[in-house]
Amino acid sequence: MLDTTDSASSQTGWLDAYDLTRKQRIFVLAYLEELNATDAARRAGYAHPNTQGPRLLVNVGISAAIDFGLQRLEDTLMIRAEDVRRHWWMIATADARDLVAIIKTCCRYCYGLKHEYQWRTEREYRDARNAAVLKRFRKARQMDCTDFDQFDHPSLPSSAGGFGYKAINAPNPECPECEGLGVPTVQLADTRELPAKAALLYDGVRQGANGPVIQMQNRSVALYQLARAMGLIN
Known part of the structure; x- marks a missing residue:
């Protein structure tokens, strides 16, 4: 759900550069979340969201803020995608x-x-x-x-x-x-001193009949997830 409280101000400070009203700021954030002008206008409190929503999209300041916001989202999603691929790669190739x-x-x-x-x-x-x-x-x-x-x-x-x-x-x-x-x-x-890959591969320890047994992530599953993240398989 869209967070419009002051606690989110540090994440929405970039909107200050576009000289928007309070309603317009909420509209931009809601639109970035759902990419639906009517719903965004309704959530921002406009009286006639069906007609006002599409019109707001042609406002110069709102349009520029949305373009910048979309770029921020793309950059964030790309970083997250790279992190996911790196995570599975490290597990799949751990020794x-x-x-x-x-x-x-x-x-x-x-x-x-x-x-x-x-x-x-x-x-x-x-x-x-x-x-x-x-x-x-x-x-x-x-x-x-x-x-x-x-x-x-x-x-x-x-x-x-x-x-x-x-x-x-x-x-x-x-x-x-x-x-x-x-x-x-x-x-x-010694699990306190594991290399980065081994630390991800490590999945805890259980007490076996003959002593402690180290449990590991499944590297085959990690390789499969990596292939999915790279778009090699559906």
């Missing part, structure tokens, strides 16, 4: 790897001593060994875990591979366990 990627990391045996299982820290090893002792030996369930060193069995975790495992390291081509292929690892992007 999903900026959001989520599968990388190859070293396995636990790649850099362990003599390619034995390597632990991140001594605490990780100790926690794993204590858990294994509790699971295997009923007697341990009534004991303090600081006494678990007395238990020994080939199935218990060993620290022979040493410590210092870092998943960020590349696979070791000499590793007899993974044969240098490493371990496929899903790496999620």
Whole structure:
């Protein structure tokens, strides 16, 4: 609906250059909205809109204001059309790897001593060994875990591979366990630092059974919408 309140004055200030009356200004704005002289005259409050509307169009000041207003509308619509095309183009050509990627990391045996299982820290090893002792030996369930060193069995975790495992390291081509292929690892992007295209492609996150799952806009749909915006398809 046409806004004729003072709050819209900043958007209609261009009409000041045409020395129009209040009614004429409203007529121009209404005409730009509907391109119907009779309806515009009626909305501006003229007594005989059927006859006065068409006559107002030949008024020099009104005619010049309408011409300028139409040019402003065309420019605005063109900018909006370009923005729409740019939006769909960025989504359609975004690289999903900026959001989520599968990388190859070293396995636990790649850099362990003599390619034995390597632990991140001594605490990780100790926690794993204590858990294994509790699971295997009923007697341990009534004991303090600081006494678990007395238990020994080939199935218990060993620290022979040493410590210092870092998943960020590349696979070791000499590793007899993974044969240098490493371990496929899903790496999620920090959504606070996404490139512009990836930020548009990003459509939120949901909690899956195995952790967070990044959701994405459909790039095929974006490509279709881009084609429509460019007039390539109906």
